[in-house]
Amino acid sequence: MSTTAPRTTDSGGPLTTPGSSKLDPVLFGDNQFFGINHRSEEKAREQAMRFQDLDAIMAVIDDAYASGIRTLMCTTHDRIADVVERVRADPERYDGFSFFPCMPYAHKYADAVTENGILGALNRFMPDEGMLNAMMRGGRSLAKKDIEGIITLLVDAEMAGFAGVRTPVVWLQNVVVDLLLGLGFTDAFAIFAAHVRTRYGAEPGFITMNLPMLLDHLDQAGIENPLVCSNINKIGFRMSGGVEAYQDALAKRPFRAVAMSVFASGAIPPREALEWIYAQPGIESIVFGASSRSHIESTVALVREFEN
Amino acid sequence: MIRVGVVGLGKMGLSHLSMIRAHPHVSVDAVVDSAGYILGVLSKYTGLKTFTDFEKMLDSVELDAVLIATPTRFHAAMVRTALDRGLHVFCEKPLTLTAAESAELAGVAAVRGLVTQVGYHNRFVGTFREAKRLLEAGAIGRVTHLQAESYGPVVLKAKGTTWRSKRTEGGGCLYDYAAHPLDLATWFVGNATGVGGTILGSVFSENTEDEVYSTIYFADGVSGQLSVNWSDESYRKMTTRVSIFGTQGKIIADRQEIQVYLRSTAPELEGYEPGWTIKSTTELTDEVWFYLRGEEYSAQLDHFVQRIGDPSLPATNDFASAAITDRIIELLTADAAAGPATTTLVGETTASTAPKARRGSLLGRRS
Numbered sequence: 001m002s003t004t005a006p007r008t009t010d011s012g013g014p015l016t017t018p019g020s021s022k023l024d025p026v027l028f029g030d031n032q033f034f035g036i037n038h039r040s041e042e043k044a045r046e047q048a049m050r051f052q053d054l055d056a057i058m059a060v061i062d063d064a065y066a067s068g069i070r071t072l073m074c075t076t077h078d079r080i081a082d083v084v085e086r087v088r089a090d091p092e093r094y095d096g097f098s099f100f101p102c103m104p105y106a107h108k109y110a111d112a113v114t115e116n117g118i119l120g121a122l123n124r125f126m127p128d129e130g131m132l133n134a135m136m137r138g139g140r141s142l143a144k145k146d147i148e149g150i151i152t153l154l155v156d157a158e159m160a161g162f163a164g165v166r167t168p169v170v171w172l173q174n175v176v177v178d179l180l181l182g183l184g185f186t187d188a189f190a191i192f193a194a195h196v197r198t199r200y201g202a203e204p205g206f207i208t209m210n211l212p213m214l215l216d217h218l219d220q221a222g223i224e225n226p227l228v229c230s231n232i233n234k235i236g237f238r239m240s241g242g243v244e245a246y247q248d249a250l251a252k253r254p255f256r257a258v259a260m261s262v263f264a265s266g267a268i269p270p271r272e273a274l275e276w277i278y279a280q281p282g283i284e285s286i287v288f289g290a291s292s293r294s295h296i297e298s299t300v301a302l303v304r305e306f307e308n
Numbered sequence: 309m310i311r312v313g314v315v316g317l318g319k320m321g322l323s324h325l326s327m328i329r330a331h332p333h334v335s336v337d338a339v340v341d342s343a344g345y346i347l348g349v350l351s352k353y354t355g356l357k358t359f360t361d362f363e364k365m366l367d368s369v370e371l372d373a374v375l376i377a378t379p380t381r382f383h384a385a386m387v388r389t390a391l392d393r394g395l396h397v398f399c400e401k402p403l404t405l406t407a408a409e410s411a412e413l414a415g416v417a418a419v420r421g422l423v424t425q426v427g428y429h430n431r432f433v434g435t436f437r438e439a440k441r442l443l444e445a446g447a448i449g450r451v452t453h454l455q456a457e458s459y460g461p462v463v464l465k466a467k468g469t470t471w472r473s474k475r476t477e478g479g480g481c482l483y484d485y486a487a488h489p490l491d492l493a494t495w496f497v498g499n500a501t502g503v504g505g506t507i508l509g510s511v512f513s514e515n516t517e518d519e520v521y522s523t524i525y526f527a528d529g530v531s532g533q534l535s536v537n538w539s540d541e542s543y544r545k546m547t548t549r550v551s552i553f554g555t556q557g558k559i560i561a562d563r564q565e566i567q568v569y570l571r572s573t574a575p576e577l578e579g580y581e582p583g584w585t586i587k588s589t590t591e592l593t594d595e596v597w598f599y600l601r602g603e604e605y606s607a608q609l610d611h612f613v614q615r616i617g618d619p620s621l622p623a624t625n626d627f628a629s630a631a632i633t634d635r636i637i638e639l640l641t642a643d644a645a646a647g648p649a650t651t652t653l654v655g656e657t658t659a660s661t662a663p664k665a666r667r668g669s670l671l672g673r674r675s
């Protein structure tokens with residue numbers, strides 16, 4: 001375990017918005033830790049090798065903390081539990097640090113579905129197998145309370161690893177949000193939102209690749225001023241509905257926007273990317289991942305420059 | 309509006325349903341599955357009209373097209389029924405379990421003038437499309453060799469409980485995984501003339517193979533190598549890569565990027581220089597109306613919808629093309645079942661050098 005003290009920063013203190021219910025202006029992402037790179041398989045593998053060591057992950061998180069970042073927006077990957085453990089064990093060192101869990105970690109479920117089918121996969125991840133087994137035997141259709149039960153139990157299973165740390169926002173991952181969105185299963189959003197609020201006292205968030213369409217459905221679900229994270233970048237990378245529709249939504253619709261993929265996986269130079277982002281109305285926060293101190297510091301410096 | 313019925317609501321079916329229901333020119337008028345619990349949820353929460361029986365659905369709902377994503381062993385009969393009723397058909401891959409049946413269904417669809425498509429989504433990936441474009445432009449000269457690979461972490465222990473772990477139902481690494489790089493290979497260099505040295509190996513599975521290795525001989529003297537393993541935990545998800553070697557250069561493509569090496573003698577091509585040129589998916593991918601799990605999945609459904617609107621549009625992944633892939637799958641199966649063919653020098657004793665058919669017991673049962 002690494003024992004070095006966190007570096008202090010001379011670049012302006014924590015990047016937070018104290019006394020406000022707003023999110024921090026910068027959230028740190030975790031794709032880089034798990035071999036996810038949207039532009040290069042080679043780079044992804046290189047990162048997977050480097051970050052199989054927890055100390056290597058913590059060193060980068062410490063660099064982010066030293067630059068003023070106080071939030072890790074993370075998947076519910078098994079290895080994040082180890083990061084949580086480190087932070088929980090040292091509350092002084094990680095003063096003010098929060099996790100924004102994004103659930104579920106979809107590949108875990110997708111592989112389980114291939115292996116065991118949809119019900120079999122659900123069974124594997126449900127803490128209580130009795131309910132599903134009863135349904136499989138009966139083959140009956142599910143009542144609303146069954147659906148609520150399944151959704152809330154799955155959320156609770158994913159949240160178990162975050163006990164004892166701050167999780168003021170809980171996100172539903174885009175692959176699930178967009179699956180439900182396409183199906184028209186709007187009620188599921190409301191069930192998720194209600195459970196996250198009541199059980200965890202947290203703000204529910206929705207990650208999507210289809211922002212304009214999702215906003216309509218969140219309206220229908222009765223979720224007011226929703227927290228929504230989506231790709232927002234100058235070149236329109238993975239912004240389904242088109243850049244103009246996104247800009248229109250940002251200008252006119254009541255929602256709290258978190259921008260991800262602002263650099264379009266490195267396709268846009270940082271200054272140009274952020275200059276464009278801060279010229280858009282209504283973006284509350286950006287999420288970015290990086291694996292080097294210099295990259296973190298230069299990005300944070302740009303944010304501080306444009307924020308002022 | 310194009311009226312579509314979606315048949316089979318497993319992993320692929322549900323995601324197809326989500327994407328196509330979001331398509332502005334499609335109305336999903338029926339869904340079919342054998343599992344009551346899924347239908348119950350969909351009917352209650354999404355208002356979809358649900359059926360447990362395919363033919364009953366066809367009898368009671370007027371459709372233009374069906375999207376079939378059932379386990380592979382049901383494809384042939386369902387596709388035939390749909391074509392007989394004059395419906396356009398999108399079917400998940402592989403098309404059927406026999407090359408003859410796939411070819412016949414392609415013929416039926418052609419006679420009736422129906423639009424067909426099979427879910428080989430890689431042909432809609434920006435980087436692979438760019439590779440195809442470069443090959444058609446003769447960018448790397450005469451192609452001599454192609455290497456097609458897929459790896460991923462699907463089967464990591466012995467026991468699976470779905471049809472995907474049973475070869476007789478269209479499960480296994482060959483049908484499920486290897487079909488993708490094979491299909492890309494035929495798209496890039498054409499039909500195979502033969503295969504050799506095929507290994508269908510088990511890593512963990514009891515009733516099917518987990519790895520596929522083979523040498524494939526294509527027309528015009530192009531050779532190919534196939535290397536596929538769905539029991540490779542070092543990959544986060546399925547990863548497909550094709551490397552193509554030519555007299556004027558080389559192309560390496562996966563879903564994220566295309567790396568192209570051109571000799572100084574290669575023909576000039578806009579956007580490419582002698583030496584390495586690397587292009588990423590971010591610059592090669594067109595936006596889609598709805599994104600669920602990769603632009604290619606949306607784009608292939610849009611292609612199907614567009615072709616129904618205008619059947620004169622050039623087809624990508626029609627039944628005829630999928631039948632070529634099914635034929636090579638059958639060649640690979642036969643070649644593996646025939647056992648290893650090895651070469652020794654005159655005078656050497658074969659007993660100690662010939663590899664044992666270590667997976668022979670698995671393969672022997674199959675033919």
